[in-house]
Amino acid sequence: VIYNGLPTVKLPTKEEARRILSLPEDAFIIGNNARLTTQKNPLAFVEVAKQVVLEKPSSIFVWIGDGPLEYSVKAKVKEYNLEKNVRFYGFRKDSDIIVVAYDLFLFTSLYEGLPYAPLEALRAKVPVIATNVTGNCEVIDNKVTGHLVSNDMVNEAAKIIIDAINGENSITPETIEKNFEKKFSINTMIKKIEKNYCEE
Template sequence: MIPKKKRPFPATGKGLFHRFLSALDDASVPGQHPALHVDDIVAERLQVLTCPAAASAAAADQQKRSFPVKLAEAVRQAGERDMPTRWFFCFFERILDKFSDLTINVSEGERKTALHHKVTSPKKSILIYNGIKETKREITPDHRSFIVGTTARLEPQKDPWTFFYIAKDIVSRFENVKFVYVGDGSMRNEIEAEINKHNLQGRIILTGFQKNPLDFVQTFNIYLITSLYEGMPYSVLEALNFGLPLVATNVIGNNEVVENGYNGFLFEKKK
């Protein structure tokens, strides 16, 4: 038992971090985050624990008390968010960095941003790009139509309204083009209402959540991503794996994968 004065966080602080976990990740349940499953970690004899920055505080509190494990923190684009959210996330990241042995960034742009906002130090920061397993394209696109698609949450960060406005303009001029948005989220109802308002059902399709989104990606002719900020999106790597040309916002992550005019095109994000 570590004396109270040496504890990284007061015991009463866990409630705050549980709420913080939930705010960052809709899938997390207070008190049930994997980072808190100490017994499982000990049983597996893990030596390095990697977790999102939000989980790092709770994980650090547990690991410093209970078992000798190195903690690697994965930074989540804190510096790319709008104010005052940016200030809040950067502030939390700086605190959590003090309890981490290493900070992992998944793109060079993300690393530079973290250093610029003093979220971490150059000595603790390393770059490990996201990667995917190479897979073959097993589904042939239907050449009777031309499909522009994306896989993303219907949430503000992904800017689905820009996807809608691009789709609305293109389908009004080309009869054989369809736009497909694979994913679900809090903005689905409002965008679906706008699709119905303009009688664009069948031309702009919201599939909702799908267990096998890559089955849809293989039917696309172009992959469109309209995110306001990213780290290194797996969806772009998956689309590139299937040989799809990319049309992407010129943001961190996207602009390290898309070579403008070669494997796709970049455009400026919504202001």
């Protein structure tokens, strides 16, 4: 299989990215970069936040992206009194690099093709929690670069996040980087195309 490769980009430091988003440097940040649509399931993101914040009240959830569900999702955040913990930034052109601000990337989609947002997170060496659907399961190497969870994922994802905040996350940036370079870098894509071309 030849995946679309992502080019190498210059990333800000985690501290720089957090300053850009006005996020505290010492908080545990869980983020998602996606449209606020039914497919991306932002209400599940809020439900996970609700559970995590009950145990870890200083944790912060970030959503970068806009869309038709913006009003209803923000209303749910207000209903749960999570305005300090769940922050919305709308559409940003720099979302592919600002992802380095996150400690975990929480991708709640109900279905996918080959999603770019979690790939961009992996390029930034950020572990990904994603629903175990087609596309996501090609991007995430379970328990190596992240965690694949069921579509009914709220309890499962919340537990993984709380464990990570407690320092129980065994996934390392080095492992993520090696896996990404092996499967999804632009150089890997070019080499595979050249190999296939030469074999024909």
